[in-house]
Amino acid sequence: MHGELTHEQIENVLRSELTGRIGCHAEGRTYVVPISYAYDGEHVYGHSSDGLKVRTMRFNPAVCFEVEQIDDLANWRTVLAWGRYEELSGAEEDRAMRILRERFAPYVTSETAEPSRGPRTADDAFDEESRRAIYYRIRLDEKTGRFERR
Secondary structure (H helix, E strand, C coil), rough: EEEEEEEEHHHHHHHCCCCCCCCEECCCEEEEEEECCCCCCEEEEEECCCCHHHHHHCCCCEEEEEEEEEEECCCEEEEEEEEEEEEEHHHHHHHHHHHHHHHHHHCCCCCHHHCCCCCCHHHHHHHHHHHHEEEEEEEEEEEEEEEEEE
């Protein structure tokens, strides 16, 4: 059986998962990339280095966000949401970092998985600016979801 997820089911999928995909488009090119994220009921929070994803979202902040739960090929749930990219600074950046750290803490298995504010050692100091994480959120304006259940 196929169907549409209720608002509550959509919220549950968004809150329960750690990995989603951002779809963004700029200069005639569409880019879809997985991210680790946290969801607070209104925003998807993420962090990244300055690269193609961030540059594309800066150019065109209208993005799509997708999350899925797959038990098997006949039992799955997927959520699509549309919203706007917002780069964060100051108190909002600090809040995003706390939200992400709290969400990821039980799952951190590598140095790159944990949000960071810069170099961990003096040896990294020369490259501080390029290593500094960019914190952002996507303000979700529209959400929809589908499921299949056998």
